[in-house]
Amino acid sequence: MASEILMFAAILWVVGAVLALTGMSIASRIALALGAVAGALAAIIGLPGASQAVALPGRILGEIVTFRIDPQGLWLMGFGLVPAGFACALSSPSPHGQRGWLFGAALSLLGALGVFGLQNGAALLIAWETMSLGGAIMILSDDLGRARGRTVLFMLALLEVGAVALTLAVALLGWQASSLLFPAFEAGTVAMPHAMQIGVGILLLVGFGAKLGLLPFYEWFPGAYGAGSGASGAIMSGVVLNAAFFALSRALMNWIPTAADSAFPALAVIVIVVGTFSAILTILYAFQQDDWRRLLSFSSAENASIAVVALGSAMLFHSYALDDLAGLAWTVALLHLAGHALAKGTLFLAADGLRKASGSYHIAYHGAGSHRLFGVGVLIAAMSLAAMPPTAGFVSEWFVFQTVFQGFHLPYLGGRLVLALTGAGLALTAAVAFATFVKVVGLGVLSRDPVRPAPITTSYSATVGVLGLAVLALAVGMPVWLDGLSGAATMQFGAAFASQMHDGVLLVPLSAKFAFISPSLLIIVMPLLALIPITLILASKRYALRRTAVWYGGLAPDPARASTTTLSFSNAMRTFYSFVYRPTADTERDADAGGYFVKKLEFEHDVAPIFGPLLFQPALRLVQESASKLRLLQSGHLNFYLSLIGLLLVLVLGLTLL
């Protein structure tokens, strides 16, 4: 049943793509959104099992292409498609380029579906490239930022680095297994030498990590997202990101066999370390952004990195045969990305709503707090991303910490140490994430202006509100939702660990002896806390209420100008972590008469990316320099070419003679 619905969704998306190209935007939006609804429905129906395998017509490299989505794929796709559906329905706020955007979105969705379901290495690569291309088309059509062409090229360049690594990895795996079918990968790689396993693992990490935003690849995120719309962001940080994580998780858990007991689990440690550093760096940069999309994009990379840390922990536990803990860690990663997709989609679409209202994606005072539903939606989503109870982000982040705290079960000091340090790194990440979302909500939304409320349209208000409440619903219903993952855990580790993660309505890391929380109970208890202020209000009723303006030294400044700006909020961290940020600030004054009468002030500031100048620029220079060296080959002298041919002939002869 699920498979049929998925096929139906794919057809809807193809139809949507065609409609987009013919210019029927409304119909295309409806088709894409319905497709997303169908996909989510398929996930609900399919879970906790996998979807039925369907053999697709045609063969690639002489092998059949089957389509089947594993339970964890269904889980990730379902949660990714919810915001994607809303994004498709609302479409890009860009005044032009609707057609292109819808086409790109359709390609992305189809590509993501392929990545989730295709069981063939070559087909996976095609789906992967389709997904990347769809993203590029969306951003190019949005045309909402500076130098979009350049940033999209940068994104594609980094994604292609990943794609090359991926192709290489698939080729190696296929060579080892003599087949490009995934079941063959699982069986065929057992004989692979340990070093090669690690090498393939790293190639896979690079390949999928380019899209997840692991270091150093997260650097395409701000530029690309910053040139696109929130709707593009909702798709790219939702279903696309989830697809990439799914692919990475499957590859690392299933294709690379567990190392022998004696060997140090190098690959797992590499994954954990890369994930931790990516999380720290990306959230530090997220905190410094003043654009909704750029900030959220860094935050997406951070959340993907946290999921990757959980995945690495699963690998680590698995390599020491601690399958219950591995199952916990692995499930936690899935939980985290599910909540993230919903919350991030909410905020990206909120950014679009604000952009429609105020004309800019800048995080600033707009009087948006006057829209209650909008404000509540954004608040819950931001609380989730900041890991505040009782939201989904809180649950998953709590589980992540509970997982790494279980490091003491590991038999060796190295592994324990790695997980302990990871815990410290994630604590820093969580703290900065909290500050980041305080900034987003406090400066961008929490500004009630009875005189000039931001004109946010009802469609965005409703979308943001519904998605935000979905984030809450995910947390509150967590005991129920966890059962949806039991099939996935069973398939992976042979036992339904997901159902051991809750004890009634209590959420526990496998056993309630260690720790427990319960958002379901919290949601009941928290309103009880409101009784205190309610009592106070009732008790003070006998005094007459007199309202006065905020005290501002006797004058009433314009709140839009006097409110805290993103930079003044984050400048202290920028100074403190200047060794990471290497900030620049420059003031230009336009003044008369010896510079004493300043007429105009221009202030520019920025933080320097780490890998741009240290890795990508040198790489670019290397390519350019070697290209100019190799240009000698194109000298145009006939004799030079003839001598080259002669040299080649001698070499060939020499080889045959040997």
Added chain:
Amino acid sequence: MIGTRIRHLSPGDLRASAEALTGMGGRMQFAYAWTPLGGAPEVRYVSAIPDQNEFDMWIVSGHRELPSLAPILPLIGWYEREMMDLQGLTFTGHPEPYPLIQCVDDAPPVNGNGLNGATSTNGRPHLPDVDAADVQHLPFGPIRADVLESAEFTFLYVGEHIIHYHPRLFFKHRGMETCFEGEDVRHGVIIAERVSAVGSVAHSLAYCEAVECAAACKVPARAKALRVLLAELERLYNHLHYLGHLCHTTTLKVGEAQGKLLEERAKQLNARLTGSRFLRGLLTPGGFRRDLDPGKWLGDALEKLREDYVAYADRLENSESHLDRLITTGLLPERVAFDQGATGPIERASGLDRDLRRDHPYAAYAGLPLSVPILKDGDAYARERVRMAEIEASFVLCQRILLLLEPGPVRVECSPAPSTAGLGWAEGPRGSTFYAVHIGADGRLARVKIKSPSFSNWRAFPLTVHDSNMMDYAINEASFGLTMAGCDR
């Protein structure tokens, strides 16, 4: 007019004269306008020429529209804006052609000339057009924390770094200059004493000198000597307060307490000597309203105060936490100090060797050994050290006066003839104070112009705040020792 060289100029000559003044290293002191009864407005510019005992006075009469000199002499900017606001004159080509005294949102403006057509790009013309969304406007005041005078400061800042700073003063504009008009010269001194309480002596002294200049009367020697005594006592309590307040900003709590205790002791000496903690109620045109009997107790009390002060100053000089906050804070380069008209300890800490007491002696200063401390650094520490040196010099001057004081009359009759004018000045604790007095045809005051030191120093101060940081702001402001009352009048 005694003490001045008068030149009559036409509006066309003004710019050339200003260029010539700059060329010879002279500096504009102040400018004002007045309208003789039934006559045309007259704008007067008073400037100091190096090595010339008298002040140059340019008079431009009969024109309501003059070229602005602010592009050449930036310090004149506020004087011109003040004349635009209060006398309704027009200065063409002014770089800041909007009201100074009147707040922009005040309606109706005093002289009905409104905003002079200046359009505001950001709600307030006073602030530069800022092309950066991330710069926060932090309005502060006019009612600020602590017991402080009223003024509104706008910081354009990003967290800690101040990009631009704009003080909006004149919330306390009381129209003090018009209070003099039509008053008897004897009443004038009561008003002058109340322009700025902590400069009561400097203001009343400059006023008395101006009236005496108009009346051409000779003040008896004892009165001259007592005037120096009062002026130096005023410097003492002001500078002691300054040190205590500076310690407050560098959070040196005991240092603050000790500085303010020394100030209190100085004020109590003032009261015991004169009946007023602010040394009010003694000066009058022609000398003193009553004689003072310093007696031996004053010398002893001053010596005791000096000993405690020296120990205090030594301790301050050895407090690294205090010095660290002062050194390199609020740098005022010599060039800026000169161009903006910084005066008093501020200019002397930025390397400008000027002191009215020495360069244009008045009262009994000509015959006294006066040391004028000069420092080149221009930072908050230099401003503190200049004031410390001035405290020592004041103690010496006071003791010298007490030693030399001879009995004799303290007052002569002083009533200026109708339709005369006079210029008087005094180097107050904060710098140069000028009074220009015009006597009307009825023998009463027709126009009194007050130039207070803070009016000049407030122009220089913001230029030390741009591109500094919030943590240093309070220290920097305290190191300037500014008052609003004198500036706003």
Added chain:
Amino acid sequence: MALWTLFGLASGKATTAWPRGHGNDGQEGVLGMPRHNPDACREGCEECASICPTHAIERREHGLAIDYGRCVVCQLCTEVCPTGAMEPSSDWAFGVRDREDLIWPEPAARLDRSSAPERTAFRRSLHIRHVDAGSCNGCESELQALNNPFYNLHRLGIFFTASPRFADLLLVTGPVTSAMHDPLKAAYEAMAEPRWVMAVGTCAVSGGISGGNYACGNGLEGVLPVDVYLPGCPPNPAAIMEALLMFLDRMPQRVRRGLIDG
């Protein structure tokens, strides 16, 4: 490094015991309001009334009328008085609750009295927000002196606060300039009730030297309801302390009907 703490401890207590016991109020020699001696007043003499710069003295049919709320303590009247009917004195403790109590012999017309809220809860401690509505800085200088070690106002439980939100008493100085009028009203608006207002200095009480000109009002008259008046130019720190303690009912009001301790 300077051992400030040690120095502070070694210096001992600088604070006066006043107003308790026989402490020194620190105001030796300070001249206060001129004291009127009606018996010495000569019929038909108008010297003091005509010299007074703020018209605090008025010639009436039977002697003088003096409004101490307008006196700027310039002492001119004591200088011109030929008979000693206006004498210099050290009467500076002029804090009163009713404006009428500053007028001798009695006000020409009944003045409006603000009905002050009950103060029972505010006997011991007081939080003050000061507003400079255009003073000459004299009152500020003396208010700042209150926190120096000699007067040490904190010991009496009286504090200055940063925001009017936490203040019980609005202490206003200056004649209320036109630019400060609105901020002053805003500060009063921002205070939580019950709230009181104190006018410190002759300017705040009646406008002083510049009151009523183009830039100034006549002090708090018609701007805010005043609960304590303290004329003086400026009132010295001891006078301010007495007035505050008088407001808190911790000291008696010494001036009634223009007469001190009378």
